[in-house]
Amino acid sequence: MITETQTIQFDSISLDGGMTVAPVDVAYETYGELNAAKSNAILILHAFSGDAHAAGIDKDSGATGWWDNMIGPGKGFDTDKYFVICSNVLSGCRGTSGPSSINPETGCPFAMTFPPVTIPDMVRLQKMLVDHLGIRRLLAVSGGSMGAMQALQWAVAYPDAVAASIPIAGTARHSAQQIAFNEVGRQAIMADPDWNEGNYYGKRPPARGLSVARMVGHITYMSDASMRDKFGRRLRDQDQFEVESYLRYRGSQFVDRFDANSYLYITKAMDYFDLTAGRPSLSAAFEGVKSRFLVISFTSDWLYPSYQSLEVVRALRGRNCDVAYCDLPSTYGHDAFLVHVTEQAELVRGFLASTFRERN
Amino acid sequence: MAQKFVPELLGRSDYEIISEIIEPNTRVLDLGCGEGELLAWLAVNKHVDARGVEIMGPRVQQAIARGVSVFHSDIEDALADLPDQAFDYVILSQTLQESRAPLKVLREMLRVGRRAIVAFPNFGHWTVRMAQLFTGRAPKTKLFPHDWFDSPNIHFFTVEDFELLVQAQHWTIEKRIFLAGSRQVKVLPNLLAEVAVFLVRT
Numbered sequence: 001m002i003t004e005t006q007t008i009q010f011d012s013i014s015l016d017g018g019m020t021v022a023p024v025d026v027a028y029e030t031y032g033e034l035n036a037a038k039s040n041a042i043l044i045l046h047a048f049s050g051d052a053h054a055a056g057i058d059k060d061s062g063a064t065g066w067w068d069n070m071i072g073p074g075k076g077f078d079t080d081k082y083f084v085i086c087s088n089v090l091s092g093c094r095g096t097s098g099p100s101s102i103n104p105e106t107g108c109p110f111a112m113t114f115p116p117v118t119i120p121d122m123v124r125l126q127k128m129l130v131d132h133l134g135i136r137r138l139l140a141v142s143g144g145s146m147g148a149m150q151a152l153q154w155a156v157a158y159p160d161a162v163a164a165s166i167p168i169a170g171t172a173r174h175s176a177q178q179i180a181f182n183e184v185g186r187q188a189i190m191a192d193p194d195w196n197e198g199n200y201y202g203k204r205p206p207a208r209g210l211s212v213a214r215m216v217g218h219i220t221y222m223s224d225a226s227m228r229d230k231f232g233r234r235l236r237d238q239d240q241f242e243v244e245s246y247l248r249y250r251g252s253q254f255v256d257r258f259d260a261n262s263y264l265y266i267t268k269a270m271d272y273f274d275l276t277a278g279r280p281s282l283s284a285a286f287e288g289v290k291s292r293f294l295v296i297s298f299t300s301d302w303l304y305p306s307y308q309s310l311e312v313v314r315a316l317r318g319r320n321c322d323v324a325y326c327d328l329p330s331t332y333g334h335d336a337f338l339v340h341v342t343e344q345a346e347l348v349r350g351f352l353a354s355t356f357r358e359r360n
Numbered sequence: 361m362a363q364k365f366v367p368e369l370l371g372r373s374d375y376e377i378i379s380e381i382i383e384p385n386t387r388v389l390d391l392g393c394g395e396g397e398l399l400a401w402l403a404v405n406k407h408v409d410a411r412g413v414e415i416m417g418p419r420v421q422q423a424i425a426r427g428v429s430v431f432h433s434d435i436e437d438a439l440a441d442l443p444d445q446a447f448d449y450v451i452l453s454q455t456l457q458e459s460r461a462p463l464k465v466l467r468e469m470l471r472v473g474r475r476a477i478v479a480f481p482n483f484g485h486w487t488v489r490m491a492q493l494f495t496g497r498a499p500k501t502k503l504f505p506h507d508w509f510d511s512p513n514i515h516f517f518t519v520e521d522f523e524l525l526v527q528a529q530h531w532t533i534e535k536r537i538f539l540a541g542s543r544q545v546k547v548l549p550n551l552l553a554e555v556a557v558f559l560v561r562t
Contacts, residue, residue, distance in 0.1 A: 292429065317431065317441040322411065324429040326420045346425040354403075354427025 001056035019115035027095020028087035032079035044086040045143030045150040051094035054086035076345030091117040093259035112198035119273040142166035144337035159290040164355040168296045169337045171308035173274040182267040185213030210260045211251030223300040223333030282315040292322040294351040298336040373542040374479040386448035392455040396423030413438040439468040447473040457513045479557040484518030484550040519550040535559035
């Protein structure tokens with residue numbers, strides 16, 4: 001499957017913080033065919049460092065999509081049956097407007113003058129894209145990690161526009177531990193002199209800081225067991241542990257495709273996300289939801305532990321919502337939703353099929 | 361009655377009875393739903409809003425892959441989450457004898473559901489009585505095939521015991537069906553029934 005990222009421009013978007021971004025670009029990809037009733041559309045929501053290229057082989061770069069093992073003909077999100085959409089989030093750096101975009105008023109990149117963005121803002125922009133594509137009600141929204149937060153936000157904010165929500169390895173709000181890891185990443189970037197208060201465009205980017213931030217991230221995405229299996233205490237060359245060289249490689253690779261300021265904006269959006277904010281309870285957040293849910297967690301995920309998914313499931317069940325939940329066994333940690341997908345794909349396939357059947 | 365249930369599909373006669381009891385277009389919760397065979401059948405053939413609870417991960421995976429909304433949890437926790445009278449029927453099939461607190465489970469079932477359907481193996485069946493009488497050991501029969509040390513069953517009770525409990529709780533039995541294999545037992549159920557299915561309400 002050869003794919004190409006497209007971009008659509010909207011006049012403006014109003015943000016939770018009271019500011020607007022005008023105009024606003026959205027990078028997105030689609031796979032499969034929208035049926036005549038427009039009832040088979042699924043919106044995929046990427047995680048923190050993902051982008052619109054979720055599946056297939058990119059026409060220009062040859063890169064494989066980040067969830068290619070889940071999306072495609074005959075896969076969990078079966079593109080022979082469903083029309084799949086994925087867009088880059090607001091404040092990202094992969095085609096959608098963000099701090100690295102040019103501010104039309106100054107002709108320079110926004111950098112840190114880009115307005116603060118929330119998870120609900122990201123979802124609002126996704127809704128604009130879905131409306132633009134002429135889809136009134138999505139068959140499903142689904143994503144892992146930050147994508148799971150968005151999948152929950154979709155069901156809460158647009159109950160009539162989502163038949164099913166599939167949040168995977170996610171949470172309704174970050175714990176102190178999750179915020180703490182994000183803060184270490186942010187501080188690593190800001191401590192790099194090349195960061196220069198965010199004004200590094202056209203100059204040397206804060207590569208050292210960003211790569212350290214990514215190294216910390218990668219540790220949290222794995223598990224003790226998966227690191228032991230993958231690296232153990234093996235040495236590479238004379239005196240360097242395999243795990244050290246792996247993390248450095250991942251860190252330096254990240255610098256080539258990710259913008260440090262986007263890192264700051266997106267992690268802040270994740271940290272501030274809280275479905276219970278302004279409400280007496282999580283249950284209250286789900287008061288108006290009309291979708292079904294498939295919630296998935298992984299036993300070895302210590303970054304987004306199963307109890308966070310269970311908290312969501314319990315609140316939904318307390319409202320007698322239609323919710324399926326499975327805690328899948330895996331040793332891959334948080335990465336499981338990206339790499340350990342056989343069982344996950346089976347769950348998604350069956351859940352989508354029954355949702356589609358009920359709807360049509 | 362709607363379409364006759366196909367026992368060969370599931371190989372369980374209590375499922376056949378349960379499927380006949382349940383009215384179409386109702387809300388059904390199956391506790392210990394296994395791979396969701398019964399719920400999937402009810403959803404397609406009786407258009408029920410079907411939900412399940414199952415503790416064994418691989419079974420949960422099978423059930424969800426079948427399109428049934430199943431919650432991966434033990435029964436007591438799963439019931440505690442739910443609001444009052446959320447379901448028309450709450451099913452507990454072949455599991456009451458494995459519950460740590462059977463009365464608590466039954467009470468919760470009748471809080472969460474308007475009616476409870478309870479199916480259990482009858483410890484009063486004559487083969488069980490004979491096995492104990494003649495061997496002097498914990499009975500091992502077709503119904504109770506496990507050795508005492510690795511049996512999932514922790515409460516042993518009979519048709520009569522269940523009737524007495526329902527009376528004592530001032531609940532009402534709306535239907536009682538007794539089975540030996542796939543055949544219905546009409547007389548001496550406490551002696552002849554291998555499996556009993558009760559439809560109970562408060």
